C-alpha cells in the first residue's frame with residue numbers, strides 16, 4: 238500500500254498524508270467497482286488545504302460530471318451531484334445503502350439513534366417516531382417557538398434600549414435559541430441557554446464540537462486503546478457524554494414514572510390544549526414505547542438533540558446573512574411580515590401568510606445546505622443510473638462502495654438552476670426544466686409541492702434536497718422550517734441588522750453543518766415601531782409573550 242503512494246504522482250508529504258487518511262478511516266479495502274466512472278484529477282492536498290471539502294468537490298463536478306470518482310491510493314469515493322442518481326440512491330434503491338463512514342463517526346455519540354442506525358434497528362424506530370410529529374404537536378410547538386423567541390427579543394431589547402446600537406454575534410444567538418427549542422420540543426427540558434449557561438449546555442456544545450472534529454480530522458486516534466483516558470480532549474468528550482446521558486436518563490426515568498392517564502388520553506386524542514408536557518418523549522413513552530429499552534430511547538433523544546439544534550441555527554444564520562446583503566429581498570420580507578403579522582406571535586395558521594419568509598428560508602437552504610454532503614455505503618452491488626452527460630449504460634458499483642451525495646453541488650448545479658449562485662427566493666414560484674434531461678428529470682414544478690408549505694424534493698424531482706428524501710428523509714423537517722419561520726419573522730419585524738465588518742469577513746467553515754468562520758457579527762438596532770402596525774397584528778393574540 239505504501240508503495241502505491243510513493244509510486245506515481247505524490248511527493249513524500251502527500252504520500253504520507255494519504256496513508257494517514259486511509260489508515261485513519263479504515264479505507265484499506267480495495268477499490269469496490271465503479272471502473273467505468275470518470276476519475277477526477279485531484280490531490281488530497283486540495284482537500285486538506287484551507288478550503289472546505291464540499292467546495293473542492295464543486296470544481297471537480299464542473300470538470301468531471303454528475304458522477305465522478307475521487308481516488309486516494311487504492312480507495313475511491315464516488316461523488317454524486319446529479320438528481321437522477323440521487324433519486325435512485327435516496328428513493329428507488331434506498332435500502333441498498335447504509336450510512337457507512339458517517340455511522341462510524343456518529344455511533345459513539347448517537348448509539349443506535351435514527352441517523353446512524355443500521356436498517357434493522359432503523360425500521361421499527363422510524364415507525365415509532367414519525368407519528369409523533371403530527372399536526373397537533375406541531376401546532377403546540379409553534380406556540381413554544383414563539384414564547385422562546387420572546388426570550389431572545391427581551392435580550393436584544395435590553396441591548397438596544399433607547400436607540401442604542403448593539404454588536405451581536407447572531408450565529409451564537411441562533412444556536413442558543415435552537416438549543417432551548419429542541420430541548421423543550423424533544424424532552425420538555427429547558428436549557429435556558431438564551432439567558433444563562435449550565436454544565437449541560439457546555440456539555441452539548443462540547444459533544445457537537447467533538448462530532449465536528451471527528452468528521453474533519455484525518456487520524457482517528459480516538460479509537461486507540463486508552464485514548465479516552467490519555468488524550469485531554471477525548472477525556473473531556475467522555476465527561477461531556479456522561480453529563481448529557483445522565484440528564485437524558487433522568488428525564489426518561491421521570492417521564493416513565495409520571496405517566497398520567499389524563500395526559501395519555503389527551504395525547505391519544507391529539508388534544509394538546511389539555512396536555513401539560515407536549516414533548517416527543519412524553520408521546521413516545523405514553524403511546525408508543527412502553528417496553529422500549531431506556532438505552533434506545535436515549536439514543537433517539539440524543540440523535541434528535543444533535544440533529545435538530547445546529548442545523549436549524551445554521552439555516553437562520555445563512556438566511557440573515559443572505560437577506561442582509563439583498564435589500565430588495567429584505568424589503569419584500571419586511572412588507573409581508575408587517576402586513577400579515579405585525580407584532581403578533583404567529584400560530585400555525587399565520588405562517589401560511591408568510592410565503593416570502595418561507596421562500597427566503599428555502600433559498601438559504603439551497604445555497605447553504607445542512608449538511609452539505611450526505612454519505613452512503615453500498616450494502617450490495619448496484620448500477621447507478623446514467624447522469625446528465627454520463628455514460629448511457631450507467632455505472633456498476635460493488636458492495637462496500639462509499640458515496641458522497643454532494644447536496645452543495647446539486648443545489649448549485651448550472652444544469653438545474655438559473656443563476657445558481659444568486660440568492661433569489663422567487664425562483665421557487667417559477668417552473669423550469671432542462672431539455673437535455675426531458676423525460677428523465679421532471680424539472681422544478683411548484684405545483685408538485687403538494688400540501689407542503691415549503692419547496693421540497695418532490696417539487697424539484699430531487700434537485701432540491703435540504704432534508705434528504707425517500708425512506709431516510711429528515712423526520713424533523715416541518716418542525717425545523719416552522720421554527721425558523723417564526724424566529725426569522727419575529728426578529729426581522731423588530732430589529733434592523735447590518736454587518737459589523739461586511740459579509741466577506743463572515744467566512745465559511747465546514748463541520749457537520751456549514752457554519753461561519755468568524756461569527757455572524759451584526760449591528761442591531763430597533764426598527765421604527767408602530768409604523769407598520771397592521772390590522773392583522775391587532776386581531777391576533779400575542780400567544781406566549
Ligand code: HEM
Pocket residue numbers: 351352363423540541542544545546548549552606607608611612702703704705706708709710711712713714716717718
Ligand atoms: C435526517 C437535515 C432538523 C431529526 C436528516 C437528513 C437531512 C436533515 C439532510 C437526511 C440525512 C441522510 O439522508 O443522510 C436537517 C435540516 C434541519 C433538520 C437541514 C434543520 C433545518 C431536524 C430536527 C430534527 C431532525 C429539528 C428532530 C427534531 C432528524 C432525524 C434524521 C434526520 C432523526 C434521520 C432520519 C432517518 O434516518 O430516518 N436531517 N434536519 N432533523 N433528521 Fe434532520
